[in-house]
Amino acid sequence: MPVGVLPGMAAGLNVSLGVAGYLVTIFAFMVALTAAPLTGLLGHINRKALMSGLLAACFAGNLITWLASDYFVVFVGRILVAAAIGVFWSTAVVTAVHLVASRNAVRATSVVFGGVSLATVLGVPAGTMLGDFYGWRAVFAALCLLCLAVFTLIVWSVPSVRIARSAKRGPGCWR
Numbered sequence: 001m002p003v004g005v006l007p008g009m010a011a012g013l014n015v016s017l018g019v020a021g022y023l024v025t026i027f028a029f030m031v032a033l034t035a036a037p038l039t040g041l042l043g044h045i046n047r048k049a050l051m052s053g054l055l056a057a058c059f060a061g062n063l064i065t066w067l068a069s070d071y072f073v074v075f076v077g078r079i080l081v082a083a084a085i086g087v088f089w090s091t092a093v094v095t096a097v098h099l100v101a102s103r104n105a106v107r108a109t110s111v112v113f114g115g116v117s118l119a120t121v122l123g124v125p126a127g128t129m130l131g132d133f134y135g136w137r138a139v140f141a142a143l144c145l146l147c148l149a150v151f152t153l154i155v156w157s158v159p160s161v162r163i164a165r166s167a168k169r170g171p172g173c174w175r
Contacts, residue, residue, distance in 0.1 A: 004128025008136040013071045023074065027082045035086025042087060047095040047161040051154050054091065057084035059147035066140035089116060098163055 003024055010020035042050055057080055064077030089112070096108035127139045 004124060005131035005136040005139050008131055009074070012136060013068075013074060015071050019071070023078050026075065027078050030079050030082035031086040034083045035090055038083065038087045039090040042091075043163070045162075047091060047098075047163065048154065048158045049160070050091055051088060051095065051158065052151060054084045054088040055147050055151040055154065057081070058088070059144055059151065062140045062143040062147060066137050066144060094163060095158065095161060098161060099159070 006020045006024070007017060009023070010017045013020065045053075061077045061080030061082075061084065064080065065074050066077075068074040068077060093109055093112045096112050097105045100108045127142070130142055131139045
């Protein structure tokens with residue numbers, strides 16, 4: 001979530017800046033709490049379908065946030081995105097590694113995590129600028145559009161892949 005729009009969100013939702021800040025806290029907490037168990041539970045699903053579904057959940061959460069009439073509804077939207085995004089990035093890494101030759105596994109992992117870093121480095125200032133010019137809701141409208149674009153890219157470019165359970169289990173893996 002672009003932290004630069006918190007003051008605008010606080011004003012628009014009639015809450016203090018501190019209360020608006022809980023949206024960032026709960027987001028991080030929910031990602032940490034749900035990423036590993038949900039990734040394990042959903043690991044049997046075809047990767048293309050899983051990543052598409054997770055992006056649909058991110059779209060829905062951002063849409064809820066964009067159109068929310070009060071703080072509680074924004075809170076629900078952010079929880080939905082948080083629960084989906086941790087699983088999405090975990091799934092993206094495993095899928096990327098599975099789709100390349102084993103000698104390129106490190107590169108595939110680097111590309112995925114490089115995307116996360118790039119999204120943070122570019123997304124936070126871009127979201128802040130967008131929020132400054134058009135209001136905080138425009139940021140979540142833009143995130144909806146971004147989700148749709150990535151959804152389309154995944155549907156178009158990622159093959160339907162199931163990863164065998166044995167490929168996900170082993171010493172040191174979370175069960």
